[in-house]
Amino acid sequence: MNKFLQIIFAGFIFFSSSVLHALEVIEILGGKASQIPIAVMPFKSFGAQKAIGKINSVIKSDLSRSGLFYALDTRGVIAAPNSDKEVNFSQWKSLEAQFLIIGRIDFLKKEKVKVSWSLIDVYKQQTVLSGEYVGKEKQIRAIGHKVSDKVYERLTGSKGVFHTKIAFVEKYNNQKYKLNIADYDGYNITSLLDSKMPIISPKWSPDGKKIAYVSFEKEKPVIYIQEIATGKRKLLANFKGNNSAPAWSPDGKRLAIVLTYNTNSQIYLINADGSDVKRLIRSRSITTEPSWSPDGKEIYYTSNQGGGPQIYKFNLESSEVSRVTFEGKYNLYPSLSYDGKLLIYLTQDQGNFKVALQNLQSNQVLKLTKGPLDEAPVFAPNGHMVLFVYKDYGKTTKIGTVSINGLKIDPLPLGSRQVQEPAWGPIKN
Amino acid sequence: MKFFKLENNDELQANLFSFAIHLALFLVMIFSVGWQTKIPYYGEVEIWDSVPVQKKINKTQTTSNKKIKQQKKTTKVQKSNEAKAKAQKEADIKLKKKKAAEKKAAEKKAKKLKKQKAIKDLKKKVLKQEKLDKLKKEMLEKEKVERLQQQVIEQQKIEKMQAELRENELKQQKKPALEGENEVKGGVNTGELNKYKLLIQQKIQQNVNQQLCGLDYINLEFRISLMPTGELLGQPKMTKSSKIKSCDDAVERAIIQSQPLPLPKDSGLFSKLKNLELKFHPNGVE
Numbered sequence: 001m002n003k004f005l006q007i008i009f010a011g012f013i014f015f016s017s018s019v020l021h022a023l024e025v026i027e028i029l030g031g032k033a034s035q036i037p038i039a040v041m042p043f044k045s046f047g048a049q050k051a052i053g054k055i056n057s058v059i060k061s062d063l064s065r066s067g068l069f070y071a072l073d074t075r076g077v078i079a080a081p082n083s084d085k086e087v088n089f090s091q092w093k094s095l096e097a098q099f100l101i102i103g104r105i106d107f108l109k110k111e112k113v114k115v116s117w118s119l120i121d122v123y124k125q126q127t128v129l130s131g132e133y134v135g136k137e138k139q140i141r142a143i144g145h146k147v148s149d150k151v152y153e154r155l156t157g158s159k160g161v162f163h164t165k166i167a168f169v170e171k172y173n174n175q176k177y178k179l180n181i182a183d184y185d186g187y188n189i190t191s192l193l194d195s196k197m198p199i200i201s202p203k204w205s206p207d208g209k210k211i212a213y214v215s216f217e218k219e220k221p222v223i224y225i226q227e228i229a230t231g232k233r234k235l236l237a238n239f240k241g242n243n244s245a246p247a248w249s250p251d252g253k254r255l256a257i258v259l260t261y262n263t264n265s266q267i268y269l270i271n272a273d274g275s276d277v278k279r280l281i282r283s284r285s286i287t288t289e290p291s292w293s294p295d296g297k298e299i300y301y302t303s304n305q306g307g308g309p310q311i312y313k314f315n316l317e318s319s320e321v322s323r324v325t326f327e328g329k330y331n332l333y334p335s336l337s338y339d340g341k342l343l344i345y346l347t348q349d350q351g352n353f354k355v356a357l358q359n360l361q362s363n364q365v366l367k368l369t370k371g372p373l374d375e376a377p378v379f380a381p382n383g384h385m386v387l388f389v390y391k392d393y394g395k396t397t398k399i400g401t402v403s404i405n406g407l408k409i410d411p412l413p414l415g416s417r418q419v420q421e422p423a424w425g426p427i428k429n
Numbered sequence: 430m431k432f433f434k435l436e437n438n439d440e441l442q443a444n445l446f447s448f449a450i451h452l453a454l455f456l457v458m459i460f461s462v463g464w465q466t467k468i469p470y471y472g473e474v475e476i477w478d479s480v481p482v483q484k485k486i487n488k489t490q491t492t493s494n495k496k497i498k499q500q501k502k503t504t505k506v507q508k509s510n511e512a513k514a515k516a517q518k519e520a521d522i523k524l525k526k527k528k529a530a531e532k533k534a535a536e537k538k539a540k541k542l543k544k545q546k547a548i549k550d551l552k553k554k555v556l557k558q559e560k561l562d563k564l565k566k567e568m569l570e571k572e573k574v575e576r577l578q579q580q581v582i583e584q585q586k587i588e589k590m591q592a593e594l595r596e597n598e599l600k601q602q603k604k605p606a607l608e609g610e611n612e613v614k615g616g617v618n619t620g621e622l623n624k625y626k627l628l629i630q631q632k633i634q635q636n637v638n639q640q641l642c643g644l645d646y647i648n649l650e651f652r653i654s655l656m657p658t659g660e661l662l663g664q665p666k667m668t669k670s671s672k673i674k675s676c677d678d679a680v681e682r683a684i685i686q687s688q689p690l691p692l693p694k695d696s697g698l699f700s701k702l703k704n705l706e707l708k709f710h711p712n713g714v715e
Contacts, residue, residue: 023652023706024622026630031637031683031711068640098682123685124664156641157675341644361644405640 033405035070036155038063039097041080043115047107052137055115058144059101059151061185062162065410066152066384067403072097084120084127092122101151111137117147119154129154141187161380165425166387167192167202167211168399171418179213181228184380184424186399186412192226193233201245204425205252205272211423212236212246212255223257225272236274247290247299248272256280256290256299267301267314281314281321291334300324300334300343311345325358327365333376337383342404344368344377344386355388357404368406378424387422621698628691633707636683642676642711649680651707657699659689671711680709 040056040063063069072095081087081102092100103117118130131150133143142163149160161184170178179193179202193199197216204211205225212225221242226233237243241260248255253272258265265288267280281287285305292299293313300313309332311325325331330348337343340360347356352371358364368386375389385401399422400411650669654662665684670677684707692699 023704024626024701025706025708026626026633027708027710028630028634028637029710030713031634031639031642033640034636034638036638098686123682155675155678157643157673359644 033407035068035407036098037070037072037096038099038101038151039072039074039077039092039095040101041074041077041103043103043105043117044080044082045105045107052105052113052140055103055105055140055144055147056101058141059148062145062148062160063151065185065401065403065408066156066160067405067408068152068156068384084118084125087120087122087125089122089125097122099151099155101147103147105140107137108134113137113140113143115140115143115147119151141183145183156384158382158384159427161382161385161424161427164381164427165208167204167423167425168419169199169202169421171420179211179226182412186414189414192228192231200421202421202423203246203248204423205248206250206426207252208426208428212248214244214246223255234274236272237270237277239277245289247292249292250294250296256292258288258290267299280316287312289333291336293336294338294340300336302332302334311343324360326363328356331356335378337379338381339383342379342383344379346374346377355386355402357386366406368402368404369409376421378422380424381427387424389420389422618698621693621695622701625691625693625698625702629687629702629705632690633683633687636686637709637711638679638683639711641673641679642671643673644712646710646712646715647671647673647676648708648710648714649677650709651680651684653684653705653707655690655692655703655705657692657696657703659692661685661688662703665707668706671709676711680711 040060042054042056060071064071077091077095081100082104083102087100087102098121100120100122101117102120103115106114106116108114112134113136114132114134116130116132118127120126121128129150131147133146135143145160145162148162152158152160152162164184165181166184166186167179167181170180172178175196177195177197177199178191179195179199180189180191182189192211193213195215195217197219199216200214200221202211202213209229210225210227212223214221214223216222218238221244222235223237223243223246224233225236236246236255237257237259239259239261241262242265243257243259244265245258246255247257255270255272257268257270259268260266261268265286266283267287267290268277269280270277280290280299281301283303283305285303287301287303287305289302290299291301297317298313298315300311302309303312304310305312306323308329310323311331311334312321312323314321324334324343325345325347328347328349331345333346335344343358343360345356345358346353347365347367348354349356349367349371353374354367354371355369355374355377357366357368359366369388369390371390373391377386377388379386380401383404385403387399387401389397389399391397396416397419398411399414399419400409402409648669649667649671651665651667653665656662661684665681667677667681671680692702
């Protein structure tokens with residue numbers, strides 16, 4: 001018995017002494033939505049000195065457009081280092097830079113350039129990523145976008161979307177329409193289709209090789225699918241009534257479309273080759289604007305079944321319908337992020353149409369824009385930005401991006417073009 | 430009947446004549462000279478009733494004398510009136526000239542003013558445009574700032590709430606210390622220790638960029654060693670990863686960025702805080 005007590009006593013002494021010498025623990029919950037301060041220095045040119053555009057401006061613009069970075073003003077910084085060994089870290093710390101991008105451009109034969117770059121961690125005082133790209137001189141913007149993508153992925157853990165394409169409709173000469181394709185930031189515009197009749201709802205196929213769209217050239221809305229590389233197109237849906245709102249399934253084999261066929265607008269499924277059309281939801285109310293979940297198991301859509309327009313989802317396996325939006329009386333035009341965790345849509349808030357972001361896990365809603373007449377929001381393929389249409393002070397319609405932290409709204413430099421109906425293409429590997 | 434009487438009454442005739450002349454003079458004076466000139470003195474006016482009865486000859490003589498006097502007076506008045514009128518005319522001409530000159534000057538001035546005004550207007554327009562541009566810029570800037578401010582305010586609200594919660598927790602923890610005033614555990618004041626733990630926690634939390642940690646509930650742990658100045662002794666050591674590289678890096682940067690960390694001067698307290706274990710939950714806890 002005594003021995004037993006002794007053991008307990010010894011155990012107690014040992015335990016209490018270990019408590020006394022244990023590390024102090026501090027729990028830290030949450031954080032802040034801040035922007036990473038980054039300095040992008042002008043790249044030095046070697047070989048032939050040619051004006052080929054400033055690659056550092058492209059990188060700066062890309063990173064700040066994402067809303068996750070704050071590109072520091074580096075004018076007046078005399079010492080432009082060539083490598084991390086030349087970096088005066090205390091100088092960069094005093095500028096509150098956390099990262100630094102430096103690089104050089106070597107002009108090669110046959111109008112080619114080699115771009116070498118490094119990403120330097122100012123806190124750790126070392127290069128954390130570096131790379132080299134060789135391309136044609138005229139591809140300098142594309143090379144800049146590639147550098148941005150690499151930096152973005154290294155520092156945020158998500159793929160960059162700076163080397164992707166967008167599509168949008170341009171109205172010109174009052175009654176003519178073009179379906180345009182451009183870089184994600186509005187540069188390098190090319191026209192895929194020219195029409196005397198309106199074009200709406202362009203949607204990229206998941207492989208980025210085709211675009212489905214609605215055309216009024218048959219004097220009513222019909223759906224076409226057009227190959228981007230060849231320009232070849234085929235009529236996907238020309239059924240009785242209106243054919244509209246195409247949405248590709250994640251595997252690209254099917255599309256959800258909206259037909260008025262015998263009744264009001266209803267969602268149908270159709271194979272990408274135009275075969276096997278079947279009605280998806282049997283409802284007396286309008287069901288429209290379908291958008292697939294990334295696993296292909298659910299379709300989010302707009303319906304007026306509860307009175308005003310709200311967003312619902314339909315499970316393709318169980319045929320179960322559930323309501324998704326509850327905040328506000330007027331929510332429409334749903335679009336899901338690539339991971340299915342976030343939903344964006346248009347919401348009417350105090351008479352203004354704004355872009356709303358809903359976290360589908362917590363159902364928290366954040367209004368990303370201020371309106372008053374925002375339209376057609378679509379996610380970037382990495383879900384970190386949203387492309388949307390808005391009217392500025394001069395009442396001209398613009399296409400712009402907004403970061404999902406709401407910190408950065410940036411118009412695309414499209415001048416006075418009358419633009420509408422944007423669509424963001426996928427990330428190509 | 431009375432008219433017949435008048436024919437034979439010289440005195441009455443003379444008086445009437447004199448009256449007529451006076452009246453005429455009076456009228457001439459009124460209309461030629463005008464109100465602004467001084468009315469001249471033209472002698473006594475004799476009133477019918479008080480006229481004394483005189484002999485005929487004398488009367489005619491007196492009337493003729495009076496006539497001459499009156500005539501002289503009228504000529505004098507006329508002359509003075511003419512002179513005055515002349516002067517007036519000259520003055521008028523001068524005035525007119527002056528006015529014309531003034532008009533010309535005024536026109537010149539007006540032209541000058543117009544020019545100046547036009548220049549001013551142009552300047553104003555340019556200024557207005559500049560102002561407009563500035564305003565537009567300011568509005569855009571304002572929008573940006575407002576957005577940031579809103580976020581900061583929201584963040585501050587959250588932080589305030591968290592701080593309050595922590596304070597409450599601290600108060601509860603502090604209570605025994607306060608009651609016993611100096612509850613000492615292993616030679617250390619626990620109230621003071623908790624105060625510094627809270628200060629360290631707040632400083633690091635400010636710098637955690639949770640956007641780089643996805644949306645899931647994740648946690649990660651670091652161990653740090655500190656110098657008495659609050660600087661890190663060596664690099665933070667990650668003992669548990671969030672499995673998200675960008676998040677691990679962001680938290681490590683937050684720790685480094687928080688230097689110097691607030692530490693007590695008391696060496697006993699410092700020895701408790703010089704090695705710390707930091708547990709992070711960037712997206713909160715389930």
